[in-house]
Amino acid sequence: MLGGSFNPAHEGHLHISLEALKRLDLDEVWWLVSPQNPLKAKNGMAAQSERIAKARRVARHPRIKVTGMEADWGTRYTADTLTVMKRRFPAAKLVWIMGADNLTQIPRWDRWTRIFRSVPVAVFDRSPYSRESMASKAARRFWHWRVAAPARLAGTAPPSWNFMHIKRHPASATEIRRRLDALKTKTRAG
Secondary structure (H helix, E strand, O other): OEEEOOOOOOHHHHHHHHHHHHHOOOOOEEEEEOOOOOOOOOOOOOOHHHHHHHHHHHHOOOOEEEEOHHHHHOOOOHHHHHHHHHHHOOOOOOOEEEEHHHHHHHHHOOOHHHHHHHOOEEEEOOOOOHHHHHOOHHHHHOHHHEOOOHHHHHHOOOOOEEEEOOOOOOOOHHHHHHHHHHHHHHHHHO
């Protein structure tokens, strides 16, 4: 599961998902398009339906599923979503996928340690966050549960996690939005 705002979805999300399929030996990757990330401003957030539609165009892979299930289930926090997922899909071997930037800021998430204790976590290198993320509070807290072989992660009991150094993809939703805003401003000006 790769959760996020996907505002907008981009090739970097696809890159991490394809790496996860390969390195973690997963059957599928689900993109969980958040109705509204509690840590992000609503201002500038596209409607969830637009973000889901864009994500489906970007995903374009038979083993990547785009979903808005958090809105359907009424869950707002990842810890709650994982609880529902484990109940609805008891036979599934779930793995939470995130970029290195999220490992750094996950202590700001609601009940963040429950996430690590619920499912294995796969962290993918993302420039420029590698060094900072490996020294983060979450990395230090769960250091002893770090799994060396990523392919075994899906079958390990939580807490377990792995940090994967991969070829980095330069795409950034923040940068995409900045460029789109600049283009809109330029178009209006004339």
